[in-house]
Amino acid sequence: MKTGHAYRIAAALLAIPLLLSGCSQRPAAEPEKETIRILFSNEQSFQLVYGDYFAVKFPHLEVEIVPTDGEFTPDKNYLDEYERLIRERKPDLVIAYDASLYKRWADNGLLADLEPFARKAKFDLNAFFPAAIEQLKMNNEGKLFGLAPEFTSSALYYNKTLFDRYGVPYPTNRMTWEEVFELAQRFPIDPDPEKRIYGIHKKYWTPFDFVEEIASTEGASYASADGKRMTIDADVWRRAFNRVVAGFRSGNLYYYYKDGQPIRYGPEETKAMDLFSTGRAAMMISTTEQMFRMKQWGTGGFDWDVVTVPVDPANPEYTRYFNVAPIYAIPANAEHAAAAWKVVEYFNSEEAARISLKTSETLSTRTAFTTTKDGHSLEPFYMLKRKEESYPTLPAAFYEPFQELVIREIDEAVRGLQSADEAVRAIQTEGQSLLDEAWTKSPPPPD
Amino acid sequence: MKPIRSDWEKELRHFPLNPKGVPAKLKKSVEERIAMGVRPKRNGARTWTTAAALMIAAAALFAWREPLLGLFHRQADTELFDTKTERSVKVQWMDGFSFMSRYGQAFIIRYPNMDVETISSPPYDPQQNMTAAYEAMIERDKPDVVYLPANVFKNLAAEGKLLSLEPFIAKDKYDLSAFVPGIVDGIRELGGGTLYGLTPDYMSEALFYNKDLFDRYGVPYPTDRMSWDDLLRLAQRFPASGEDGSRVYGLAPFLASPSGVAESAALAAGLSLLDANGDWAGDTDGWRTIWKNVFDGYRGGWLYEEKSSSGPVSGVNYYKRNPFLTGEAAMSLYHFTMANDLVEAKKRYGLADFRWDLVTEPVNPNKPDMSPTATLNTIFAIPVRSANAKDAWEMIKHVHSEEMAAKLAVQYPGAQGTRKRIPKALEGYRTDAFYMLKPDPELSVRAYSVARNHLNAQLNSIVDDELKAAIDGVKSFDAAVESIRQRGRQAVEQAKAEERSALGKEAAALR
Numbered sequence: 001m002k003t004g005h006a007y008r009i010a011a012a013l014l015a016i017p018l019l020l021s022g023c024s025q026r027p028a029a030e031p032e033k034e035t036i037r038i039l040f041s042n043e044q045s046f047q048l049v050y051g052d053y054f055a056v057k058f059p060h061l062e063v064e065i066v067p068t069d070g071e072f073t074p075d076k077n078y079l080d081e082y083e084r085l086i087r088e089r090k091p092d093l094v095i096a097y098d099a100s101l102y103k104r105w106a107d108n109g110l111l112a113d114l115e116p117f118a119r120k121a122k123f124d125l126n127a128f129f130p131a132a133i134e135q136l137k138m139n140n141e142g143k144l145f146g147l148a149p150e151f152t153s154s155a156l157y158y159n160k161t162l163f164d165r166y167g168v169p170y171p172t173n174r175m176t177w178e179e180v181f182e183l184a185q186r187f188p189i190d191p192d193p194e195k196r197i198y199g200i201h202k203k204y205w206t207p208f209d210f211v212e213e214i215a216s217t218e219g220a221s222y223a224s225a226d227g228k229r230m231t232i233d234a235d236v237w238r239r240a241f242n243r244v245v246a247g248f249r250s251g252n253l254y255y256y257y258k259d260g261q262p263i264r265y266g267p268e269e270t271k272a273m274d275l276f277s278t279g280r281a282a283m284m285i286s287t288t289e290q291m292f293r294m295k296q297w298g299t300g301g302f303d304w305d306v307v308t309v310p311v312d313p314a315n316p317e318y319t320r321y322f323n324v325a326p327i328y329a330i331p332a333n334a335e336h337a338a339a340a341w342k343v344v345e346y347f348n349s350e351e352a353a354r355i356s357l358k359t360s361e362t363l364s365t366r367t368a369f370t371t372t373k374d375g376h377s378l379e380p381f382y383m384l385k386r387k388e389e390s391y392p393t394l395p396a397a398f399y400e401p402f403q404e405l406v407i408r409e410i411d412e413a414v415r416g417l418q419s420a421d422e423a424v425r426a427i428q429t430e431g432q433s434l435l436d437e438a439w440t441k442s443p444p445p446p447d
Numbered sequence: 448m449k450p451i452r453s454d455w456e457k458e459l460r461h462f463p464l465n466p467k468g469v470p471a472k473l474k475k476s477v478e479e480r481i482a483m484g485v486r487p488k489r490n491g492a493r494t495w496t497t498a499a500a501l502m503i504a505a506a507a508l509f510a511w512r513e514p515l516l517g518l519f520h521r522q523a524d525t526e527l528f529d530t531k532t533e534r535s536v537k538v539q540w541m542d543g544f545s546f547m548s549r550y551g552q553a554f555i556i557r558y559p560n561m562d563v564e565t566i567s568s569p570p571y572d573p574q575q576n577m578t579a580a581y582e583a584m585i586e587r588d589k590p591d592v593v594y595l596p597a598n599v600f601k602n603l604a605a606e607g608k609l610l611s612l613e614p615f616i617a618k619d620k621y622d623l624s625a626f627v628p629g630i631v632d633g634i635r636e637l638g639g640g641t642l643y644g645l646t647p648d649y650m651s652e653a654l655f656y657n658k659d660l661f662d663r664y665g666v667p668y669p670t671d672r673m674s675w676d677d678l679l680r681l682a683q684r685f686p687a688s689g690e691d692g693s694r695v696y697g698l699a700p701f702l703a704s705p706s707g708v709a710e711s712a713a714l715a716a717g718l719s720l721l722d723a724n725g726d727w728a729g730d731t732d733g734w735r736t737i738w739k740n741v742f743d744g745y746r747g748g749w750l751y752e753e754k755s756s757s758g759p760v761s762g763v764n765y766y767k768r769n770p771f772l773t774g775e776a777a778m779s780l781y782h783f784t785m786a787n788d789l790v791e792a793k794k795r796y797g798l799a800d801f802r803w804d805l806v807t808e809p810v811n812p813n814k815p816d817m818s819p820t821a822t823l824n825t826i827f828a829i830p831v832r833s834a835n836a837k838d839a840w841e842m843i844k845h846v847h848s849e850e851m852a853a854k855l856a857v858q859y860p861g862a863q864g865t866r867k868r869i870p871k872a873l874e875g876y877r878t879d880a881f882y883m884l885k886p887d888p889e890l891s892v893r894a895y896s897v898a899r900n901h902l903n904a905q906l907n908s909i910v911d912d913e914l915k916a917a918i919d920g921v922k923s924f925d926a927a928v929e930s931i932r933q934r935g936r937q938a939v940e941q942a943k944a945e946e947r948s949a950l951g952k953e954a955a956a957l958r
Contacts, residue, residue: 047857052552055851059850354559359552
């Protein structure tokens with residue numbers, strides 16, 4: 001009798017808090033301490049980037065950094081050294097900021113396929129932007145050896161207010177460089193360079209950067225696949241040279257060299273270089289950084305928008321700017337793969353994407369986060385896919401003298417001392433002898 | 448449903464706990480609650496059965512009220528802080544960027560529905576009433592969390608401008624015992640008995656000693672809670688001969704000058720050059736003894752005097768400037784940072800390659816548990832009119848959490864946390880020496896007194912002048928003391944006159 005009564009009271013007592021509160025959260029049992037090794041540049045940088053996350057979300061994980069910094073010395077091939085670290089020090093997690101490192105490790109069999117992990121954890125890969133997953137699968141086996149929560153890409157920003165004022169039609173998605181230059185030229189050129197509006201701008205781009213950008217958008221390279229012959233004396237390069245030289249000659253493009261020397265990269269110059277924020281460039285190519293800069297520095301109230309970067313008319317769906325990073329991957333020989341997966345899963349989760357939206361200017365690879373930022377559609381950053389490019393490997397001794405040659409020749413063309421075509425021919429001829437000379441200094445590695 | 452539930456929870460917390468019977472109010476609330484829960488079905492019989500069960504339970508509730516109230520508290524904890532709605536909390540800190548990297552980003556990681564807005568502290572201006580400057584900032588920017596210098600904190604608390612943290616602490620059963628003893632009491636004392644804030648770090652000194660040097664010269668190791676007399680006697684036992692670079696100093700004080708040592712020793716003895724009215728108080732025997740000890744120490748060569756150096760202070764040179772790190776000083780009074788410096792200097796440059804350990808700083812023998820140097824610099828608090836007090840409290844809890852203490856021990860290993868969290872590399876050393884003594888809250892407030900600091904600097908330079916003259920043999924010790932007294936009194940009087948005339952001008956301007 002007594003027992004029964006007590007039982008009922010106890011049962012009712014248990015019911016009270018449930019009834020009152022619906023369900024109350026109880027702290028989950030604390031997970032056991034576990035150590036995971038992470039391949040990263042060094043302990044300090046890791047702390048800077050990930051300290052907060054690990055302190056709050058993984059307090060039970062003891063993180064041991066396998067530092068890669070020490071391997072970056074001239075006498076060693078750091079690529080081989082990184083791989084040796086993965087094999088010998090057995091990190092459980094690698095975080096690659098460079099997509100080519102990831103691809104190399106994937107192709108060399110160093111990484112674990114993440115799809116089985118994702119399946120087991122019911123981690124939905126369809127929540128990601130297809131172009132991101134596609135880039136991650138661009139390896140010999142076509143497998144998903146990594147996950148990346150963020151990517152970088154560029155877009156063409158344009159100042160709507162300026163376009164309206166001069167009655168120029170707005171740029172559109174997937175234009176060619178030719179079309180962009182046509183629009184750029186329609187802005188009047190004020191004789192005073194301090195008041196001038198520049199048609200198309202990119203911070204720190206030299207004339208040759210412009211030329212190279214235009215030609216390589218169409219897949220052109222100035223050297224042959226074997227790296228032995230200069231191939232710059234070609235129609236695609238001549239067109240690019242002519243466009244760019246004409247643009248600089250007329251003052252439609254901003255020439256940031258002063259007395260043959262580039263302006264220094266100090267904070268003041270960085271700000272001064274941002275012609276778009278100050279309303280002095282009608283169009284500009286930039287990453288999402290430009291949105292941050294406009295917030296930081298203010299714009300004086302003009303209206304702006306973004307469209308995709310110019311594309312190759314033969315491949316209008318691709319851009320070489322699209323790049324996922326950082327890439328989280330688990331080495332095939334990881335000893336704590338399960339713990340590492342928890343970390344990979346979190347950093348690629350919706351929750352982490354929500355946080356990044358507030359704490360950084362990066363672009364999420366999750367489709368649910370592709371909408372808008374501060375009232376502007378981010379879609380143009382997401383519309384194009386990554387174009388895999390392979391460039392010929394040229395001897396290291398080639399680049400510096402070639403750079404000098406190119407600057408000299410383009411400068412002379414801009415100053416009207418020679419035509420753009422003459423500059424191309426000079427670069428072809430002199431470039432070839434520089435290339436030959438560089439090859440004799442450093443013979444090509446055996447295949 | 449939600450607002451009703453929290454309302455009635457609030458009610459419940461205010462019930463008088465009458466062990467003799469179930470209060471009518473509770474009975475009614477329980478019945479209402481049941482009615483609400485089953486309303487869609489309108490099943491009378493079931494309502495009644497449940498109500499009956501609950502009545503029995505409610506009777507038992509008052510026998511077992513402690514554990515049950517525990518349940519209610521916990522429930523309140525998770526319910527009152529809303530982890531769903533997107534919103535933001537506004538924090539005033541030294542500068543917005545560093546707040547985000549120190550605590551803000553981690554807060555968003557903890558609560559992804561929250562955002563953090565930051566504003567910078569009013570700039571320090573000795574010409575200005577800082578309390579008024581902070582008040583104006585609070586009025587204008589309406590921050591939810593403020594970070595206040597100890598004196599401003601004390602003033603705003605006294606004016607009723609800060610929200611008491613006591614109800615939050617009681618409700619959440621927030622564990623104050625995780626803080627170093629004396630910290631919470633000290634802050635509570637600044638708030639006149641009520642806790643209006645918390646601080647994640649503070650500063651105090653401890654006595655570092657070089658075991659190798661003590662062993663070499665057969666001197667017994669220092670101990671906790673020595674008096675300054677004991678400390679100076681110990682320092683005296685090291686030979687003071689030899690050239691710079693190869694010689695040994697008994698003690699490198701934190702402020703390594705005659706006036707610096709005198710001031711530290713005076714603090715421990717509870718002496719000041721100014722009395723409560725701000726009048727000159729340096730004519731006592733106590734001061735004479737302290738100056739005599741300092742004089743003997745420098746004349747005898749066992750006290751280290753800081754050299755004015757203009758060389759580079761980066762890299763190895765930063766460490767080489769400190770005589771304890773170079774192994775030239777047998778003992779040194781220093782902040783927590785030096786523990787980290789000892790580890791780093793050895794790791795990076797092979798300096799400080801000797802055995803060392805710590806004891807507490809010397810104390811006032813009459814107050815052996817109080818630290819003469821520990822100060823609570825800046826304190827987190829919630830303005831009384833914060834629109835988001837619950838969010839503000841959650842931010843304060845976050846700043847003072849175990850997780851943040853662990854992160855700071857890695858990222859800022861030289862900082863002395865109020866939640867004792869010792870960096871890994873310092874395990875095995877008696878870092879407890881930093882935490883054994885309690886801070887004196889008044890000392891923290893005084894540290895911000897501008898007028899006093901200005902006069903103090905003047906008085907210290909007089910003490911330095913005169914004692915140095917005596918140490919160099921230019922005048923006798925007695926003559927130096929006489930001079931200090933004369934010049935000191937004069938300086939104090941002049942300062943008072945200036946203050947009066949400034950007040951007069953202010954009054955005239957007002958008229």
